[in-house]
Amino acid sequence: MTRQQILSSIETSPLLQGCGIDPGLMLVHRYRGGQIVSDRPAGITSVGLVVEGIVDVYSVALDGRDVQLNALEAGDCFGICNLLALAEMETVLRCRTDTTLIFIPKQVLVSVMEKDPAFALRYAALCNRKIQFLIRRIEMLTIQSCRGKVIGYLLSQQDKAGRVIPDCSREDLARRLDVSRAALFRELAFLQSQGLLALVDKEIVIVDQAGLEHILYQPSGSK
Numbered sequence: 001m002t003r004q005q006i007l008s009s010i011e012t013s014p015l016l017q018g019c020g021i022d023p024g025l026m027l028v029h030r031y032r033g034g035q036i037v038s039d040r041p042a043g044i045t046s047v048g049l050v051v052e053g054i055v056d057v058y059s060v061a062l063d064g065r066d067v068q069l070n071a072l073e074a075g076d077c078f079g080i081c082n083l084l085a086l087a088e089m090e091t092v093l094r095c096r097t098d099t100t101l102i103f104i105p106k107q108v109l110v111s112v113m114e115k116d117p118a119f120a121l122r123y124a125a126l127c128n129r130k131i132q133f134l135i136r137r138i139e140m141l142t143i144q145s146c147r148g149k150v151i152g153y154l155l156s157q158q159d160k161a162g163r164v165i166p167d168c169s170r171e172d173l174a175r176r177l178d179v180s181r182a183a184l185f186r187e188l189a190f191l192q193s194q195g196l197l198a199l200v201d202k203e204i205v206i207v208d209q210a211g212l213e214h215i216l217y218q219p220s221g222s223k
Contacts (some may be wrong), residue, residue, distance in 0.1 A: 050078075119211065
């Protein structure tokens with residue numbers, strides 16, 4: 001990437017735009033879909049910025065099972081939450097597609113933060129949003145029933161028109177919800193048969209939100 005392309009990519013990030021970091025201090029790496037990403041390129045602890053592609057973030061349990069926590073797209077950063085901590089994050093980053101990343105040494109960002117209060121406030125706001133996001137994910141993961149997990153996902157992802165457009169395949173969605181693919185299809189079919197939602201091509205349309213909430217919060221007989 002040229003210097004100008006790097007600067008243009010930095011401006012796509014709500015956090016990094018206008019930070020004035022010299023592109024000469026950054027590294028650009030390209031990955032194939034399926035590759036694992038490290039936040040220590042060349043052994044330097046860094047913050048990564050997604051330029052193009054999608055990077056899935058997983059947490060790996062002690063029994064070896066992985067649970068998808070998030071999906072990062074162009075403009076999103078990783079390696080942020082432990083910017084000021086020595087401990088590494090216990091997550092795995094895997095490219096869903098061919099991906100281009102820009103890496104900025106963490107110490108460079110810390111230096112910018114010390115001099116730029118506006119950047120420090122943007123960082124604090126981003127951390128707050130990430131905490132809120134992770135709390136919602138924990139709430140989803142602690143739901144025991146498959147039906148509850150599916151309903152919780154639909155209610156949290158719907159737009160103002162009641163539409164849910166998954167950013168992944170149904171198989172990947174099942175993995176994200178920690179349910180089997182067959183169970184996901186079974187629950188969607190059940191909720192559709194009850195008139196609570198409609199399946200339109202790749203979209204899921206919520207028809208009766210009150211009905212879904214009733215099942216979620218009073219899950220008598222739910223699987």
